[in-house]
Amino acid sequence: xxxxxxxxxDAESHQKFTEANKxxxxxxxxxxxxxALLFGAVKKLDDERLKRMAxxxxxxxxxxxxxxxxxxxxxxxxxxxxxxxxxxxxSN
Amino acid sequence: xxEIEKNETVLFGVSVDSVDSHKRFKTEQQFGFSLxxxxxxxxxxxYSGVMERFNASKRTTFVIDKAGYIRAIDKKVKVKTxxxxxxKLLKKALPKIKVGQFAPDFxxxxxxxxxxxxxxxxxxxxxxxxxxPRDFGNR
Numbered sequence: 001x002x003x004x005x006x007x008x009x010d011a012e013s014h015q016k017f018t019e020a021n022k023x024x025x026x027x028x029x030x031x032x033x034x035x036a037l038l039f040g041a042v043k044k045l046d047d048e049r050l051k052r053m054a055x056x057x058x059x060x061x062x063x064x065x066x067x068x069x070x071x072x073x074x075x076x077x078x079x080x081x082x083x084x085x086x087x088x089x090x091s092n
Numbered sequence: 093x094x095e096i097e098k099n100e101t102v103l104f105g106v107s108v109d110s111v112d113s114h115k116r117f118k119t120e121q122q123f124g125f126s127l128x129x130x131x132x133x134x135x136x137x138x139y140s141g142v143m144e145r146f147n148a149s150k151r152t153t154f155v156i157d158k159a160g161y162i163r164a165i166d167k168k169v170k171v172k173t174x175x176x177x178x179x180k181l182l183k184k185a186l187p188k189i190k191v192g193q194f195a196p197d198f199x200x201x202x203x204x205x206x207x208x209x210x211x212x213x214x215x216x217x218x219x220x221x222x223x224x225p226r227d228f229g230n231r
Contacts, residue, residue, distance in 0.1 A: 001217060001218045002213055002217045002218070002219045003219075003220045004202075004219070004220070004221050006222065006223045007223065007224050007225065007227060008226070009226055009227045011203040011205070013227045013228070014202075014203030014227060015203050015204075017227035017228060018203065026202035026204065026208065027202055027203050028201070028202050028203075029200060029201050029202060030200065034158070034160055035159060035198060035221075036223060037158045037159060038157060038158055038159035038187065038189075038196060039189055039221060040189050041223035049225040050223045050225050050226070051223060051225075052223065052225060053222075054220055054221065054222045055189070055195065055221040055223075056218065056220050057195045057213075057218065057219040057220070057221070058218050059213070059214065059217065060215075061194050061195055061210070061211065061213075062192060062193065062194055063189065063190065063191055063192065063194070063195050064192075065191065066189065070224075072224075075222065079220050086218060087218075
């Protein structure tokens with residue numbers, strides 16, 4: 001599973017944030033909020049902040065889950081759980 | 093609201109004609125969309141290409157999504173049905189962020205200047221895009 005964090009802050013801020021939180025996944029640069037607009041994390045390009053949300057995409061490239069209620073303190077574990085469930089063989 | 097607007101889309105007609113010519117054409121045809129005067133051929137050269145014989149833009153339609161990615165190019169424009177054809181094309185080509193739909197591809201740099209393309213993960217990894225309000229939320 002590959003995780004990307006996305007917000008509108010610049011590379012310098014991202015690097016500090018990565019260091020401070022010892023993140024082991026990349027933070028994408030979306031300073032112009034294009035990606036956020038594409039996936040619905042902002043409604044307009046000049047929206048001040050991105051909505052907290054996660055999009056889970058399977059190996060086929062399909063969206064399998066849109067997480068709109070994100071609890072920052074358990075988000076990592078929640079995502080792992082979602083992806084684990086994806087990989088369970090279907091019971092038919 | 094037009095079918096185009098229902099698809100959260102804005103339509104522009106582009107040709108190399110002048111602003112005056114566009115004004116007359118728009119009034120005569122009662123178009124509900126804007127015509128862009130590409131008199132320097134800048135847009136036409138980059139997008140449609142130019143028909144040398146007529147010194148005019150080629151008839152081509154581009155569908156560009158909210159993030160600025162080109163999602164469809166129609167080079168076989170049929171004038172009579174193009175309005176309805178464009179609506180069909182929008183429905184087919186524009187990304188839908190819904191469970192069960194394919195996620196739209198993108199290429200983005202990360203803060204270490206490494207480039208990531210979503211489609212490169214196909215058949216290899218599940219991908220999670222986690223959007224959040226800002227680094228250091230309390231500042």
